[in-house]
Amino acid sequence: MSEAIGYELIGDIAVLSAQNPPVNALGLDVRQGLVDGMARAEADGAKAVLIYGEGRTYFAGADIREFGRPPTEPLLPNVCTRIESSPLIVVSALHGTALGGGLEIALGSHYRIAVPSARVGLPEVLIGVMPGAGGSQRLPRLIGVDASVDIITSGRQVGAKEALELGILDRVEDGAPRDIGLAYARELIDSGAERRPISEMRAPKAVDFDALYDVVFKKSRGMIAPATAVRGIQASCELPFVQGMYRERELFMELMASDQRQGMIHAFFSERAVGKLPELKGIKPRDLNAIGVIGGGTMGAGIATAALLSGLSVVMLEMSAEAAEAAKGRIEGNLGGALKRGKLSQAQFEDLTTKALTLSTNYEALSDVDLVIEAVFEDMEVKKKVFTQLDAVCKPGAVLASNTSYLDINEIAACTNRPEDVIGLHFFSPAHVMKLLEVVVADATAPDVVATGFMLGARMRKISVRAGVCDGFIGNRILSTYRTCADHMILDGASPYQIDKALTDFGFAMGPFAVADLAGLDIGWSVRKRKRAEGLDPRARDSSYADKLCEDGHFGQKTGKGYYIYDAGKRAGVPNPDVMPMIASERLVKGITAREFTDEEIVRRYMAAMVNEAAKVVGEGIARRPLDVDVTLLYGYGFPRYRGGPLKWADMVGLPALLADIKTWAEEDDYFWQPAPLLEQLVAEGRTFDDLNKEAAQ
Ligand code: 3H9
Numbered sequence: 001m002s003e004a005i006g007y008e009l010i011g012d013i014a015v016l017s018a019q020n021p022p023v024n025a026l027g028l029d030v031r032q033g034l035v036d037g038m039a040r041a042e043a044d045g046a047k048a049v050l051i052y053g054e055g056r057t058y059f060a061g062a063d064i065r066e067f068g069r070p071p072t073e074p075l076l077p078n079v080c081t082r083i084e085s086s087p088l089i090v091v092s093a094l095h096g097t098a099l100g101g102g103l104e105i106a107l108g109s110h111y112r113i114a115v116p117s118a119r120v121g122l123p124e125v126l127i128g129v130m131p132g133a134g135g136s137q138r139l140p141r142l143i144g145v146d147a148s149v150d151i152i153t154s155g156r157q158v159g160a161k162e163a164l165e166l167g168i169l170d171r172v173e174d175g176a177p178r179d180i181g182l183a184y185a186r187e188l189i190d191s192g193a194e195r196r197p198i199s200e201m202r203a204p205k206a207v208d209f210d211a212l213y214d215v216v217f218k219k220s221r222g223m224i225a226p227a228t229a230v231r232g233i234q235a236s237c238e239l240p241f242v243q244g245m246y247r248e249r250e251l252f253m254e255l256m257a258s259d260q261r262q263g264m265i266h267a268f269f270s271e272r273a274v275g276k277l278p279e280l281k282g283i284k285p286r287d288l289n290a291i292g293v294i295g296g297g298t299m300g301a302g303i304a305t306a307a308l309l310s311g312l313s314v315v316m317l318e319m320s321a322e323a324a325e326a327a328k329g330r331i332e333g334n335l336g337g338a339l340k341r342g343k344l345s346q347a348q349f350e351d352l353t354t355k356a357l358t359l360s361t362n363y364e365a366l367s368d369v370d371l372v373i374e375a376v377f378e379d380m381e382v383k384k385k386v387f388t389q390l391d392a393v394c395k396p397g398a399v400l401a402s403n404t405s406y407l408d409i410n411e412i413a414a415c416t417n418r419p420e421d422v423i424g425l426h427f428f429s430p431a432h433v434m435k436l437l438e439v440v441v442a443d444a445t446a447p448d449v450v451a452t453g454f455m456l457g458a459r460m461r462k463i464s465v466r467a468g469v470c471d472g473f474i475g476n477r478i479l480s481t482y483r484t485c486a487d488h489m490i491l492d493g494a495s496p497y498q499i500d501k502a503l504t505d506f507g508f509a510m511g512p513f514a515v516a517d518l519a520g521l522d523i524g525w526s527v528r529k530r531k532r533a534e535g536l537d538p539r540a541r542d543s544s545y546a547d548k549l550c551e552d553g554h555f556g557q558k559t560g561k562g563y564y565i566y567d568a569g570k571r572a573g574v575p576n577p578d579v580m581p582m583i584a585s586e587r588l589v590k591g592i593t594a595r596e597f598t599d600e601e602i603v604r605r606y607m608a609a610m611v612n613e614a615a616k617v618v619g620e621g622i623a624r625r626p627l628d629v630d631v632t633l634l635y636g637y638g639f640p641r642y643r644g645g646p647l648k649w650a651d652m653v654g655l656p657a658l659l660a661d662i663k664t665w666a667e668e669d670d671y672f673w674q675p676a677p678l679l680e681q682l683v684a685e686g687r688t689f690d691d692l693n694k695e696a697a698q
Helices: 028-043 076-084 101-108 123-127 135-143 145-154 160-166 177-190 209-219 225-238 241-256 259-273 298-309 321-340 346-356 380-393 409-414 447-459 475-492 496-506 512-519 521-534 545-551 579-590 599-619 626-636 646-653 655-666 677-685 689-697
Strands: 005-010 013-018 048-053 089-094 097-099 111-114 119-121 290-294 313-317 357-360 371-374 399-402 422-427 436-441 463-468
Touching: 005 028, 013 028, 013 177, 028 048, 028 076, 048 177, 076 101, 076 241, 089 101, 089 177, 097 101, 101 119, 101 135, 111 160, 111 177, 119 160, 123 145, 123 225, 123 259, 135 145, 135 225, 135 241, 145 209, 145 225, 209 225, 225 241, 241 259, 259 626, 259 646, 259 689, 290 298, 298 313, 298 321, 298 346, 298 422, 313 321, 313 346, 321 346, 321 357, 346 357, 371 380, 380 399, 380 409, 399 447, 409 422, 422 447, 436 447, 436 626, 447 463, 463 626, 475 496, 475 512, 475 579, 475 599, 475 626, 496 512, 496 599, 512 521, 521 545, 545 579, 599 626, 599 646, 599 655, 599 677, 599 689, 626 646, 626 689, 646 655, 646 689, 655 677, 677 689
Parallel strands: 013 048, 048 089, 089 111, 097 119, 290 313, 290 371, 313 357, 371 399, 399 422, 436 463
Antiparallel strands: 005 013, 422 436
16 A cells, blocks of 8 residues: 555544645545555445544645646546445545645545534635546535535635535534544444435536626636636536536646646745745744834835734834824724734734834834834935944844835945845835735845845745845836836837736736826836936936826826826726827827837737846846746736746747747847847757746755
8 A cells, every 4th residue: 555545444444544744635646545545444344434634634635746747547536436436434534724636535535524723625726727526526516506616716715614514514523633533433333324425416506607607707817717617517517427527527637738727836836935045944043023113104004014913013113203103003004904804803903003013213212123124215315324323223133124125235234334134125015915025135144134034024924035136126127127118118109008908908917007006106206217317328218208297296096196097985097188198299209100009019028028127137146046036926016826927927938939029129129128148048948947947946
């Protein structure tokens, strides 16, 4: 028998225990072990079989590292059928997360018991596929179509209590999974219970599946797996079980062959890989209990909120008592949201806002904190003043962090006597909601300071990405390039509205102009002014129509007007009629005759600009690996997850075609479209960005 499944015979109960850490994924050894274990139990004359998982969980699903390789027997659907068709009573005892193929093994069992903390689910759509081992056929037979559609198309995890109410579980009990499972199996044998194969249950009642498909398709914003899963559920109503299984397999294999599956699995592994940096191996982070936040605007208040929610105490420093009170109000507003959603109790809310949060207007209040994050005005001189004061008051070993989104951390560090303690921690607004944290490592930053940055991110449940120092780090540097590309297309004839539409159709959560309105047009304006003051390259195409909006006091959503006009209380706007005339007059001044753009050309140019800059970011070592760029864009910039990230997307469309486009466009503008040396190198060597990810993992 395979070592991944342990076997014991306890009286007349055979016990199969999964032993495949960390999550008992159903790889080949585990599948073979289950099949062998069932045969052995039957040969040993057992009356019942108990299946449970050793370690932290029951099976968390198929081994997704095997996806994309040729399937190897025994296939998971057959394993589930083998378990179900056994003449013995089969009980599964669940703990941890019984997900995907894991829940499908449990559904192949005749009875299911779980500990109260267990969660179950069929999250396959979140990695671009659908249940492929009978989940779409057995679950609807067990709990009906509506609940199955909800669980399968959302991929959500269902707590034990709800799973019991729905009928997915038969029993929920405290105790070790092995103990409660054995007791349940004993009770079933003693009471003369029968086998209870779900495949023999009556087919569920059908609904209007075409209408349901349309609803799910629309809701999934370009993701194909959820709607495809609806067709699988439909088969459970319309076909006998065995044919339904064939249909499920067919649909599953279609999704398995899709780029979306590749993209989503890349995203899954990349978001787990970003924190694994060889340079941090064995490095112990510094102690972290209390932090200081300087500046209580939207960003600072968001950071303070995230820190409080992660159990840190916070000293909020502001310029005046009124500003400090206003900051407290913002933090209370943010925490109020968590209170409303039931994530915090009233008592916890009181504790966080009174005991854990201290307001101050005096730098001395920061003398004892372990880490300070400044979130003051984005201006180098202002930042330097802040860091000079921090250097004077903070205790030795305190981490001094800037939340700057563009400025040079080396220059900031140089104004202190402890540059090794200085780091960039770039949060995204609203900082208590957005998952991304760029940990910006300056030349002198000590490794344990970097490790502390990653630890802070982990405590705040963020996805932290290491970035090097350059204008805008990983995310904003790439953003400013693809945004510039959009501005060029506007000068040449496209409209902001066509561009936003083309890109939301591509899958972005929002188009760049709607994003600019949300972030505040003053941000881009100040960056443009700074860059112009630093001196633009004479070959760079500059555009000024957006400045006009700002000069007129229109900063986007916060002033009710930007590229769009926003009615009070509404998040979606309608096109601002002043914008196109502003663009037209700039074209006139520049002597540009507007031309037509197709949506396809818009996407091709925008994406090529993004990929080209991303390749420069990787080539220069600002991002350690292509996957760091992908995760940054996925979590901070609304890049569609099902496309994996810009560099995964680039690999899938093919690097030679992208480079050829860039070279063609360089004939009209050889300054903007300078091919990234790394892109040229990969094309010349016939390699991909993913090859670089793999090399870095070795
Ligand atoms: C499926 O079942 C298809 C079937 O219907 C049909 C098939 C024919 N495979 O997330 P963590 C690794 S599709 C391989 O850090 P947590 C993970 O990469 C599958 N590896 O821990 C990490 O490795 P490392 C349906 C997996 O406690 C380590 O385990 N199931 C798998 O925060 C720890 O993971 C899913 O989609 C896997 N399936 O969260 C579940 N899962 O240490 C996907 C995890 O080297 N998994 N690993 O970085 C999850 O949602 C979370 O991992 C889980 C644990 C909730 C289980």
